[in-house]
Amino acid sequence: MAPKTDKQKSKYTVDRGWPGGFEGETLTRRGFMTGVALGAGGVASAMFGLPALGFALGPIFEKTEHRALLDVGSTKDFNGDTYLPAVITTTAGIGQAGKTLIYVRKNTNPTDKQPWPYIAISTRCAHLGCPVRFIEAARSFVCPCHGGTYNYEGEVTGGPPVRPLDRFETFVKSDRVLVGERFSVNSQLERVPTRDPGAHVDGFWQVLYPPRPTV
Ligand code: FES
Known part of the structure; x- marks a missing residue:
């Protein structure tokens, strides 16, 4: 395999020839928006999923304290x-x-x-x-x-x-x-x-x- 050129090693999207690359950018806008969308989706899933999980599993870890008669x-x-x-x-x-x-x-x-x-x-x-x-x-x-x-x-x-x-x-x-x-x-x-x-x-x-x- 041919060794990578300096441009291929560059952190800039334009140097690496990425579609949508822009001068001085290290991340394409599409890549940035994809990351944001995935992050927001993860946060939204956690907001719904974690309370439900806690509600379902909470009783398993419950430590019952019996009060006096x-x-x-x-x-x-x-x-x-x-x-x-x-x-x-x-x-x-x-x-x-x-x-x-x-x-x-x-x-x-x-x-x-x-x-x-x-x-x-x-x-x-x-x-x-x-x-x-x-x-x-x-x-x-x-x-x-x-x-x-x-x-x-x-x-x-x-x-x-x-x-x-x-x-x-x-x-x-x-x-x-x-x-x-x-x-x-x-x-x-x-x-x-x-x-x-x-x-x-x-x-x-x-x-x-x-x-x-x-x-
Ligand atoms: S019937 Fe509704 S609280 Fe008793």
């Missing part, structure tokens, strides 16, 4: 016939904003799916998170925002909510009822990882709504 009253305070309200602190250090209302009743029929001695139902609506209320006369939970309704077990009976109301773990120690972590339940009332309001937990849909560390 919360005392909601004596075992004598609750029975299996109706729910009683109790206020618990789910996020410490932020005052009233960290407190939430739950409804508690005795679990008169523990099963493999729901082995907890007490049923503690979250008041966070499974549609968009409005606070639901238990209506004793109807033995139902009702959401004031968009008309979501749930039966005595917290299963959806009407309106837009996509899954039953979340629940909390419960324990008994020294005749006190203690409340632990929140969890979501699917349409079979089986425990599943906690989801945000609006997130589906049944069938294929649950793949599209992965749990997040912050729920």
